[in-house]
Amino acid sequence: xxxxxxxxxxxxxxxxxxxxxxxxxxxxxxxxxxxxxxxxxxxxxxxxxxxxxxxxxxxxxxxxxxxxxxxxxxxxxxxxxxxxxxxxxxxxxxxxxxxxxxxxxxxxxxxxxxxxxxxxxxxxxxxxxxxxxxxxxxxxxxxxxxxxxxxxxxxxxxxxxxxxxxxxxxxxxxxxxxxxxxxxxxxxxxxxxxxxxxxxxxxxxxxxxxxxxxxxxxxxxxxxxxxxxxxxxxxxxxxxxxxxxxxxxxxxxxxxxxxxxxxxxxxxxxxxxxxxxxxxxxxxxxxxxxxxxxxxxxxxxxxxxxxxxxxxxxxxxxxxxxxxxxxxxxxxxxxxxxxxxxxxxxxxxxxxxxxxxxxxxxxxxxxxxxxxxxxxxxxxxxxxxxxxxxxxxxxxxxxxxxxxxxxxxxxxxxxxxxxxxxxxxxxxxxxxxxxxxxxxxxxxxxxxxxxxxxxxxxxxxxxxxxxxxxxxxxxxxxxxxxxxx
Numbered sequence: 001x002x003x004x005x006x007x008x009x010x011x012x013x014x015x016x017x018x019x020x021x022x023x024x025x026x027x028x029x030x031x032x033x034x035x036x037x038x039x040x041x042x043x044x045x046x047x048x049x050x051x052x053x054x055x056x057x058x059x060x061x062x063x064x065x066x067x068x069x070x071x072x073x074x075x076x077x078x079x080x081x082x083x084x085x086x087x088x089x090x091x092x093x094x095x096x097x098x099x100x101x102x103x104x105x106x107x108x109x110x111x112x113x114x115x116x117x118x119x120x121x122x123x124x125x126x127x128x129x130x131x132x133x134x135x136x137x138x139x140x141x142x143x144x145x146x147x148x149x150x151x152x153x154x155x156x157x158x159x160x161x162x163x164x165x166x167x168x169x170x171x172x173x174x175x176x177x178x179x180x181x182x183x184x185x186x187x188x189x190x191x192x193x194x195x196x197x198x199x200x201x202x203x204x205x206x207x208x209x210x211x212x213x214x215x216x217x218x219x220x221x222x223x224x225x226x227x228x229x230x231x232x233x234x235x236x237x238x239x240x241x242x243x244x245x246x247x248x249x250x251x252x253x254x255x256x257x258x259x260x261x262x263x264x265x266x267x268x269x270x271x272x273x274x275x276x277x278x279x280x281x282x283x284x285x286x287x288x289x290x291x292x293x294x295x296x297x298x299x300x301x302x303x304x305x306x307x308x309x310x311x312x313x314x315x316x317x318x319x320x321x322x323x324x325x326x327x328x329x330x331x332x333x334x335x336x337x338x339x340x341x342x343x344x345x346x347x348x349x350x351x352x353x354x355x356x357x358x359x360x361x362x363x364x365x366x367x368x369x370x371x372x373x374x375x376x377x378x379x380x381x382x383x384x385x386x387x388x389x390x391x392x393x394x395x396x397x398x399x400x401x402x403x404x405x406x407x408x409x410x411x412x413x414x415x416x417x418x419x420x421x422x423x424x425x426x427x428x429x430x431x432x433x434x435x436x437x438x439x440x441x442x443x444x445x446x447x448x449x450x451x452x453x454x455x456x457x458x459x460x461x462x463x464x465x466x467x468x469x470x471x472x473x474x475x476x477x478x479x480x481x482x483x484x485x
Contacts, residue, residue: 002051002055003050003051004048004049004050004051006048007044007045007047007048007049007050008045008048008050008051010044010048011041011042011044011045011048011050012041014040014041014044015037015038015040015041015044016037018033018036018037018040018041019033019034019037019038025358027354027358027361028354028355028358029353029354031069031070031353032069032350032353032354032355032358033355034067034069035064035069035070035346035349035350035353035355036350036355038060038063038064038067038069038346039346039347039350039401040401042056042057042059042060042342042343042346043397043400043401046394046396046397047391047392047394047397052335053335053339053394053396054335054338054339056339056342057338057339057341057342057343058338058342060342060343060346061081061082061341061342061345062081064077064080064081064345064346064349065077065078065080065081069349069353070349070352070353080345080349081345082341082345083345083348084340084341084342084344084345084348085337085341087207087341087344088304088305088306089203089204089206089207089306090203090337090340090341090344091306091309091310091337092196092197092203092305092306092309093143093197093200093202093203093336093337093340094333094334094336094337094340095306095309095310095312095313095333096141096142096143096197096309097143097144097147097200097330097332097333097336098313098322098327098330098333099141099281099285099309099312099313099316100138100141100142100143100144100147100148101322101326101327101330102274102278102281102316102321102322103138103141103142103152103278104147104151104152105274105321105322105326106272106274106275106278106321107268107272107275108275108278108279108282109134109138109142109152110152110156110264110268111265111268111271111275112134112137112138113130113131113134113152113153113156114156114261114262114264114265114268115261115265116130116133116134117130117131117156117160117257117258117260117261118258118261118262118265121160121254121257121258121260121261122253122254122255122257122258123252123253123254124176124179124180124249124251124252124253124254125240125241125244125252126254127160127176127180127254127257128179128180128183128240128243128244129240131153131156131157131180131183131184131187132183132187132190132236132239132240134152134153134156135148135149135153135184135187135188135190135191136187136190136191136194136236138152138153138191139191139192139194139195139197139198140195140197140198140225140285140286140289141197141282141285141312142197142198143197143198143199143200143202143336144199144200144332144336144440145188145189145191145192145198145199145200145432145439145440145441146439146440146441146444147332148188148191148198148441149184149185149187149188149441149444149445150440150441150444150445151444153184153187154184154444154445154448157180157181157184158177158448159260159264160176160180160254160257160260161173161175161176161177161180161181161450163256163257163260164176164251164254164256166178166251166450168448168449168450169449173449173450173451174247174249174250175249175250175251176249176250176251176254177450178247178249178450178451178455179243179244179247179248179249180249180450181445181448181450181451182243182247182450182451182455182459183239183240183243184445185441185442185445185446186239186243186433186459186463187236187239188432188439188441189429189430189431189432189433189439189467190232190235190236190239190429190467191232191236192429192432193228193232193235193425193426193429193430193471194225194228194229194232195221195224195225195228196219196221196224196225196305197221197289197305197309199395199429199439200336200340200396201395201396201399201428202224202425202428202429203340204340204343204344204347204396204399204400204403205399205403205424205425205428206218206219206224207344208347208399208403208404208407209407209421209425211348211351211404212351212356212404212407212408212411213411213417213421216417217417217418217421219421219425220291220305221289221290221291221305221308222289222290222291224425225289225290226482227422227475227478227479227482227484228422228426228475229478230474230475230478231426231470231471231474231475231478234470234474235466235467235470235471238466238470239463239466239467242462242463242466243459243463246458246459246462247455247459274319274320274321277315277316277319277321278316278321281312281315281316281321284311284312284315285308285309285311285312288303288308288311289305289308291303313327339396340396343396343397343400344400346400347400347404350404351404356404356405356408357408359405360404360405360406360408360409360412361409361412363381363405363406363409364409364412364413367380367381367409367413368412368413373414374410374413374414374415377410377413377414378410378413378415378420378423381406381409381410381413382406382410382423382424382427382468384406385402385403385406385424385427386427386430386431386464386468387431387434387464388402389431389432389434389435389438390434390435392438394439395428395429395431395432395438395439398428398431399428403424403428406424407420407421407424410424416485417485418479418484418485419476419479419484419485422471422475422479422484423471423472423475423476426467426468426471426475427468427471430464430467430468430471431464433459433460433461433463433464433467434457434460434461434464435456435457435460436453436456436457438460442456
């Protein structure tokens, strides 16, 4: 059987109830309501893990085309169902995942990690900051936060903890493993906030903001990175200190970590030509994504972010760092392109059919009636949006389901569009801190056994509050200085 019967049945029942049982509200077209039924059913199936998200997305595309909810002309429904495959932001994230394979294949990602541990690894806190800095360095070209935090950094963290006999199976996780595992994880959401290309849902957020504001706000890679720079760095600096205070490691001095890193670097040997090429292409990508050519030579030299990603991938293929077989085997990239296109398509037509406008109006009237003013109302919207993630096991599903309606409601209540966009964007990654199922990275690190469930949720909630305060207040001041509102 290709699906899990119970979660699939629950998702189907929810969709059928919305379609056939709940009356279509006044002001909503039957087509919009039926698309909502399918959309909620798909989101419920994703949350329940009824099938892999890519498989569910294929079914969603089929249902949209078959039911004709997007178009009265049957000959155009398949075009509508496939319409988002031409969205550049979807290809940006897919191609960037392909590029990130070069970090693993060449060993450059691990080398960067060991270099920083050799530099700062004499104390446990220094090892923690090394892990955080590597997370930050790799973030711009590793759109899979799971691959970054769970695939590259977590094995390094476990190796260091094991070298000090800090092993949950031996009951010695408090020596340093618990502390390092928590830092390993909580660096992941912060780095995900800081770049459009640091986690797969960020381009979706860019797309939703542009749609809601009728493209009056279109966040570029450079604009996003600059906006998140100061609050992100503050959060990344404070995070290890807060976790150190909450769960101090028993071992404070770690001279062996330096020797460990040195040994690993010795095993790797000098940088290979492929590593040097990967590093050079990494630099080219950062320069182009940051818009340096346009800054130096004018707007005629603006290079689109997706074009830049294709430049990087083309260079990796031309130089032989990656082969076409490597690209074909990068399942997560192709998977992301498919599910991203399906969810963006459904969210786009929910907006075009007026459902998002109707729901945001309901939110606006409900919260606006409390007489809190736009600041209080938007604070309530932001908190409700972020902490609703306790009910989600996918940031993409959460963002697709809720972002546009909550953002639209905030604008209707008087929030400055750019300010509220950036706050909602930050909250969309901060919510990853909350649970052991919040994003793909969390079960990888939680599953290693260093942290109990209660400890994970406790630290997650504390860090969510700290990071939200940082981005609302320090971020708010920084964005004002930048003239964003």
